[in-house]
Amino acid sequence: MILIQSTARELMLADAVQAFPDECCGFLFGQEDGEGHRTITTIRVVNNAKEGDKRRRFVIAPLDYIQAEQFAEESGLTLLGVYHSHPNHPAIPSEHDRIAAQPFFSYVIVSVLERKVGPVRSWRLNDEAQFEEESVAVPVLSTGAENA
Numbered sequence: 001m002i003l004i005q006s007t008a009r010e011l012m013l014a015d016a017v018q019a020f021p022d023e024c025c026g027f028l029f030g031q032e033d034g035e036g037h038r039t040i041t042t043i044r045v046v047n048n049a050k051e052g053d054k055r056r057r058f059v060i061a062p063l064d065y066i067q068a069e070q071f072a073e074e075s076g077l078t079l080l081g082v083y084h085s086h087p088n089h090p091a092i093p094s095e096h097d098r099i100a101a102q103p104f105f106s107y108v109i110v111s112v113l114e115r116k117v118g119p120v121r122s123w124r125l126n127d128e129a130q131f132e133e134e135s136v137a138v139p140v141l142s143t144g145a146e147n148a
Contacts, residue, residue, distance in 0.1 A: 001036075001037050001038070001134060001135045001136075001137055002037075002038045002039075002040060002080075002106050002108070002122045002134055002135070002136055002137070003037070003038065003039045003040065003136075003137040003138070003139060004028075004040045004108070004120075004136065004137070004138055005030075005039065005040060005041050005138075005139060006138065006139060008028075008030075008040050008041060008042055008043045009040075009120075009138055011043050011045070012026065012043050012083050012108070012110065013110060013117050013120075015043075015045045015085075016085035016110040016112050016117065017112060017115055017116075017117060019048070019085060019087075020085070020087050020112050020115050021055050021087045021088070022048060022054035022055055022087065023048055023050075023054055023055065023056070023057065023058040023084050023085050023086065023087060024045070024048060024058070024083075024084060024085045024110075025046055025048050025058040025059075025060055025082065025083065025084040025085075026043050026044055026045040026046050026082070026083050026084075027043065027044045027046065027064075027068040027071075027079060027081070027082060027083075028040045028043055028079075028080045028081040028082065028083055028106060028108060029041065029042040029043065029044070029068075029071070029072055029075065029077040029078065029079055029080060030042065030077060030078065030080055031077070031078060032078060032080065038080050038106060040080065041077065042075070042077060043083065044068060044071060046060055046061075046064045046068075047061070047064070048060075049061040049064070055087055057096065058084045060082065080105065080106055081105040081106035081107055081108065081122075082105060082106075082107055082108075083107075083108040083109070083110065084097075084107075084108075084109060084110070085109070085110045085111070085112050086109055086110070086111050086112070087112050088112070088113055088114065089111065090111055090118075090119070091109040091110060091111040091118065091119045091120060091121040092109070092121070093107060093109060093123050093131050097109075097123075097131075098125075098129070098130070098131055101123075101125050101131070102125075103125050104124075105124070105125075106122050106123070106124055106134060107122065107123045107124065107131070108120065108121070108122045108136070109121055109122070109123070120136055121133060121136060122134045122135075122136045
């Protein structure tokens with residue numbers, strides 16, 4: 001399971017809508033507990049470095065990966081994965097996404113349908129290098145009503 005804290009989720013969704021009709025991309029940072037549950041506390045937006053049409057592909061430049069690793073180390077966080085958007089397409093990884101994926105990382109995909117956020121899903125490679133979906137959770141915000 002991957003839990004995306006509200007602020008990180010809002011920034012990620014805003015990036016996806018702003019980039020439309022192109023794909024956006026960025027990094028996911030946080031912690032992983034002993035049971036493999038991940039909590040995303042911070043994201044970093046990066047430039048989609050894909051040459052040409054960015055509507056169907058994204059590329060993260062090598063320097064951006066280096067800077068993400070440095071940020072994680074300096075912040076005491078773990079680089080847990082990558083997010084990107086699928087403009088006018090489901091939040092299901094493509095074969096291109098699978099081939100470019102790395103073990104360990106979570107791959108969060110945000111579907112954006114005509115500038116409106118659609119489903120947000122996350123995927124991880126299994127031992128056969130195929131994607132398996134991991135559940136995505138968002139923390140429930142307290143309304144304060146329970147204390148009234």
